[in-house]
Amino acid sequence: MALIALGVSGGIGAYKAVEVARGLQKRGHDVAAVLTSNACRFVGPLTFEAITRRPVITDQFAPGLNADIEHIALASSAAVLVVAPATANVIGKFANGIADDFLSSLYLATRAPVLLAPSMNTNMLEHGAVQANLAVLATRGVRFVEPGEGFLACGWQGKGRLAEPDAIVDAVERLLQPDRSWQGRAIVVTAGPTYEDLDPVRFIGNRSSGRMGFAIAAEAARRGASVTLIAGPTSLEPPVVGDLVRVRTAADMHAAVMARSREADVVIMAAAVADYAPARREAHKVEKQQAPLTVTLERTPDILAELGAERAARGGALPLLVGFAAETRDLLERAKAKRARKRVDLIVANDVSQPGAGFEVDTNIVTIVGPDGEEAQPKQAKAEVARVLLDRIDRMLAGLTRQP
Numbered sequence: 001m002a003l004i005a006l007g008v009s010g011g012i013g014a015y016k017a018v019e020v021a022r023g024l025q026k027r028g029h030d031v032a033a034v035l036t037s038n039a040c041r042f043v044g045p046l047t048f049e050a051i052t053r054r055p056v057i058t059d060q061f062a063p064g065l066n067a068d069i070e071h072i073a074l075a076s077s078a079a080v081l082v083v084a085p086a087t088a089n090v091i092g093k094f095a096n097g098i099a100d101d102f103l104s105s106l107y108l109a110t111r112a113p114v115l116l117a118p119s120m121n122t123n124m125l126e127h128g129a130v131q132a133n134l135a136v137l138a139t140r141g142v143r144f145v146e147p148g149e150g151f152l153a154c155g156w157q158g159k160g161r162l163a164e165p166d167a168i169v170d171a172v173e174r175l176l177q178p179d180r181s182w183q184g185r186a187i188v189v190t191a192g193p194t195y196e197d198l199d200p201v202r203f204i205g206n207r208s209s210g211r212m213g214f215a216i217a218a219e220a221a222r223r224g225a226s227v228t229l230i231a232g233p234t235s236l237e238p239p240v241v242g243d244l245v246r247v248r249t250a251a252d253m254h255a256a257v258m259a260r261s262r263e264a265d266v267v268i269m270a271a272a273v274a275d276y277a278p279a280r281r282e283a284h285k286v287e288k289q290q291a292p293l294t295v296t297l298e299r300t301p302d303i304l305a306e307l308g309a310e311r312a313a314r315g316g317a318l319p320l321l322v323g324f325a326a327e328t329r330d331l332l333e334r335a336k337a338k339r340a341r342k343r344v345d346l347i348v349a350n351d352v353s354q355p356g357a358g359f360e361v362d363t364n365i366v367t368i369v370g371p372d373g374e375e376a377q378p379k380q381a382k383a384e385v386a387r388v389l390l391d392r393i394d395r396m397l398a399g400l401t402r403q404p
């Protein structure tokens with residue numbers, strides 16, 4: 001039994017928060033409801049008071065509140081802060097550290113795990129500002145219960161409907177029972193692009209944002225693993241992990257991975273490593289001229305293939321090696337060929353030409369190719385892809401032991 005702070009913001013889904021409160025109570029938890037002023041327009045504080053049998057917080061500066069449950073007291077006593085529904089406004093305030101009411105102040109003041117159930121109109125949800133705020137919160141460790149698709153109260157059909165109360169209650173329960181099943185495991189994850197410099201101002205890069213690798217690193221850390229995250233240049237905030245190594249080029253990434261993989265139980269190469277780099281980096285900015293410019297590119301080391309060859313030479317089964325295959329055609333054939341050629345255990349294949357998959361988006365559509373066939377996954381959040389992948393790795397590791 002735990003004290004759960006239930007934040008309710010002003011969306012039409014606010015009435016479903018009553019069911020969330022009841023569901024949490026049925027599982028034996030105590031609920032302190034915090035309503036924003038907009039939430040009070042949709043659902044009455046009295047309803048929550050009657051159900052939770054606790055004073056409902058609707059105002060940061062209410063007399064009496066400061067002596068009893070004020071935001072600092074609730075911040076330190078709540079085991080989880082769950083916000084359902086979380087509107088675009090609340091998400092924006094959390095992401096940017098604005099604390100102009102009780103709920104947003106509580107978010108900043110608490111060290112408890114935070115779970116948001118976003119709910120809003122489809123266009124609002126898809127807006128770059130909201131997506132950027134969600135991405136910032138995800139990298140800070142905030143968890144989400146994905147909104148559902150269907151008819152929205154505003155008359156639209158699409159994504160944005162508040163998740164079902166049962167799903168929200170289940171997600172709170174998972175947060176209360178942290179999974180430490182990867183404790184004692186060392187994992188190396190690469191993420192992001194590499195930049196290969198042509199001269200002091202230009203480089204050859206790619207569109208990888210680092211989101212997929214960051215989601216994997218965050219999930220492994222959540223399960224208690226000791227995580228080394230080797231990240232290429234990206235503007236996204238990386239998750240908090242034991243060891244963060246910043247690199248720029250494929251050569252840097254090669255050195256960083258090779259130095260840290262010997263002791264690892266798992267290496268997951270989610271980075272989009274350049275296959276070619278300029279043969280030379282000019283010391284000064286290259287001047288434009290009338291004649292065409294020819295740049296000679298040289299192959300970079302294939303890090304994953306080198307890890308595979310090294311492991312095969314040792315005859316060991318560890319580290320377990322996982323690669324990604326970003327393709328635009330013949331997805332499965334290419335992924336299978338890559339798995340064999342690089343001598344790795346799993347290849348996570350995705351067709352980056354499909355909407356909602358690959359670079360710069362929060363979702364992915366992957367097929368995991370392993371020794372015993374392939375497992376196609378639906379379109380899902382990258383955090384969910386990370387969970388599915390780590391579960392699969394878990395099953396493989398269960399059958400392996402470290403070679404001397």
Ligand code: C5P
Pocket residue numbers: 190250269270271272273274275300301302303304305322323324325326338
């Ligand atoms: O062969 P391809 O580049 O498509 O393989 C992709 C996989 O190999 C990814 O896991 C990527 O991180 C890894 N890779 C690598 N070194 C390279 C190129 C790709 O480790 N030079």
